[in-house]
Amino acid sequence: MPEIRRLPEDLVNRIAAGEVVERPASALKELVENAIDSGASRVAVKIAEGGLARIEVTDDGCGMTPADMALALERHATSKLPESLIGEEGAIERVVSLGFRGEALPSIASVARLTLESRPQGEAEGWKCVVDHGELREEGPAALPPGTRVRVENLFGNVPARRKFLRTARSEYAACHDVVRRLAMARPDIAFIFEHGERRILSLQAGQPxxxxxxxxxxxxxxxxxxxxxxxxxxxxxxxxxxxxxxxxxxxxxxxxxxxxxxxxxxxxxxxxxxxxxxxxxxxxxxxxxxxxxxxxxxxxxxxxxxxxxxxxxxxxxxxxxxxxxxxxxxxxGDKRSAQAPDAAAMGRWQSEPAGEAAEGERSSASALQSIFSGRDWSRSQSGVREASQAWRGYEREVMAAPQGRAEEAAPLPEDAAEYPLGIARGQVANTYIVAEAADGLVLVDQHAAHERLVLERLRAAGAGDSVARAQALLIPEVVELEEAACDRLEEAAEKLGDLGLAIERFGPAAMLVRSVPHSLRKSDPRKLLQDIADDLAQHGEALLLGEKLDLVLATMACHGSVRAGRVLSVAEMNALLREMERTPRSGQCNHGRPTWVKLKMEDVEKLFGRH
The missing domain is CATH 3.30.230.10 (Ribosomal Protein S5; domain 2)
Structure with missing residues (x-):
């Protein structure tokens, strides 16, 4: 049986670092949490090359004595578990600080060069310790304001197997940015400053709501x-x-x-x-x-x-x-801009008879109609019809909403109607659904969902052909402000997006310049379009090839270029849409998997009226 041995201290620290320090962002998280737990009112973070070259966190918290600093660099040493609780059952569950295990500093120091400087409140000078990949290299007095400053350099410099699995500096910066944003969000009572290289990213004042x-x-x-x-x-x-x-x-x-x-x-x-x-x-x-x-x-x-x-x-x-x-x-x-309850007056009309003048009009209408069909006095009946008609119009205006459907004069079905599976357009309901008459039934089409699929197929075809000829250049290029990480993703995909007719370029740290859009999307909002494309690129991750990502992005672009629900279409436009649907593959469902049209066969319509 192999002999059981204790692992060397430096190897133990590296194993612990594997749990705590996966990348620069995880080291930064531990350092900022320590700064918050120290009672700081201001935390300043500086990183270089996405944290791969340097991470520096400075706070104005309680600070540490030289003896405390020495203990802080030992494993499982912490100030966040009160001595009165040590040894008690459930003590760890009662810790309310962000961190308490005492592994962060020694773990980071075992895989990087760590400089720890601190000065307790009320002390004249501070103290400094430098640990290089687990080896104490330097210690002595240091000049700094009350508080603590921690600098991490050359992370995983002596662990090439770990460093080669890190992502690019841009990706590591985005992860560090996310860490600072989340911690700053949780503590609006603390001022936060975040700098990347020579550029200030965040400057948040303390005491915000x-x-x-x-x-x-x-x-x-x-x-x-x-x-x-x-x-x-x-x-x-x-x-x-x-x-x-x-x-x-x-x-x-x-x-x-x-x-x-x-x-x-x-x-x-x-x-x-x-x-x-x-x-x-x-x-x-x-x-x-x-x-x-x-x-x-x-x-x-x-x-x-x-x-x-x-x-x-x-x-x-x-x-x-x-x-x-x-x-x-x-x-x-909490806010009536969202999820409003049904209007009480409208709901009441389903439950009670109309009262007042409208009811009077209805009664006079009923009596007039009765006199018409009684045959007692035809001349009086004609007068009664006029009175009933006027009364009915007043009642109709009072209790009935305007019709939601629209139609044009019906034309006879053409001889080749049987060749049109989706039929001939007869009208539009609620400015959203096209009503068509086919040879074998009634067809309802969701105009937005259907056109969304058609635009997607056009974009795919454009990507396979001469897309530049199908691009619509903007008269004045539009500047779209986005988050820096979103701009980074779009910049990486700019060349491929250009092949699809969407010409963009970087315009500062947090903005993109749109020079042209695909012809099918010429009426879309460039800002919303770029925001959704950046979201799609983020959602599908770096594991997918760019071509696969952009195939998914095309669905988002198609949504922006399609006919919206609520747009009034002429009968000619409706028929053009139906004919293109018949020619386009996969037009039976939209880009999100929902049906674009449904058909009610004539025998089904007859069943509804009991004629079958």
Whole structure:
């Protein structure tokens, strides 16, 4: 049997680093959490080359003495578990700080060059320790304001097997940016500064209201397109801001969830959000929100994941139910821009007879009609018809809405109508559905869903041919402001998008310049188009080849270029749409899997009237 041996200390630290430090963003998360737990009112973060070259976190917290710094660089040493609780059962569950295991600093120091400088509040000078991949290289006095500064350089420099699996500097920067955004969102009472290289990305003042901090970080328009949430149920409290169903995104990366101030990515919470919006959003759209749930520390286990990004609830069903009902209540009653209840007056007309003058008119109409058919006095009957007709028109205006359908004069079916499976257009209902008469029945077509499929097939054909000839150049190029990460994704795909007729180029850190769009999309909104394309590129990840990503993006582009529900079409336009549907493959379903048309056979129509 092989001999059992203790592992060397440096190997133990590297194993721990594998759990805690997966990439620059995870090291940054640990350092910023330590700064928050130190009682800081201001946290400054500087990174270089996406954190691969340097990460620096400075705070104005309580600081550490030289003895504390030495202990902080040892494994399983922490200041976040009070001595009175050590040894007690369930002590860890009562810790309310962001971190407590005491592995972050020694783990990072084992795979990078770490410089730790700190000065306690009230002390004249500070102290510095330099640890290079587990080896203490330097220590001594340091000049700095009260607080702590941690610098991490050359991450995984001595672990080439780990470093080669890191992504590009741009991708690592995006992950670091996301970490700072989430932690800054959770603590609006703390000022945050985030710099990448020589450029300042975030500058957030302390003391902001929660919704103001979230809107400044996520999107400025969220405040105007969201509802505030502040609900309590027993010992649980739910706060935050939830975007209206009409304000949505193509991916779920703008859903920020926090448990007791800790950013988490939890399936239970994400599922609760989907459940709350289930009947208000399309399946391929996602809500924009930031939710903060607070509950007793003993009711949630935050130590189920080394990076503490997942949690486990003692009563998961209660938490889910609270989130679903809280969101639905806020969206339904907290703001009438969303999910309005049916109009009470309109509903009342289904339950009661009209009163007042309208009822009087109806009674006079009924009596006049009775006199018509009684045959007593024909001349008086003619007068009664006029009176009844006038009374009926007044009553009709009073209680009946304007018709939703429109039609033009019917023409006889052409001799070759049998060759048209989708028939000849007869009219439009609710400015959304085309009504057509086929040789064997009645056809209803969803004009938006159908045209969406047609545009998609055109775009695919353009991508295989001379798409430049089909591009529509903009008279004045349009500048579209987006998040920096979204601009990065679009810039990487710019050449392939250009092949499809969408010519874009970078216009500063957080903007793209649109020079042309595919001819089929000439009437679309460039800003919404680019935002959805960037979302699609993010959703399908880096594992897919660019060509595969763009094939999925084409569906989004087609949606922007299609005829919208609510647009009035002439009969000629309706027929043109029907004929193109008949020529286009896969036109029976839209890009989202829903049917584009349904047919009611004549025998089915006859059954409805009992004629079969």
């Amino acid at each position: 929660l919704t103001g901090r979230v809107s400044e970080i996520v999107a400025r328009e969220l405040a105007a397109n969201g509802v505030e949430i502040d609900l309590e149920r027993g010992a649980m409290r739910l706060t935050g801001i939830a975007g209206l169903p009409t304000y949505n995104r193509g991916v779920a990366d703008h859903q920020y969830l926090f448990v007791n101030g800790r950013p988490v990515k939890d399936r239970l919470l994400s599922g609760a959000v989907r459940g709350a919006y289930a009947d208000m959003l399309a399946r391929d759209r996602h809500a924009v929100l930031a939710l903060f749930i607070e509950l007793p520390a003993e009711d949630v286990d935050v130590n189920v994941h080394p990076a503490k990004t997942e949690v486990r609830f003692r009563d998961a069903a209660a938490v889910r139910g609270f989130i679903v009902s809280g969101l639905r209540q806020a969206l339904a009653t």
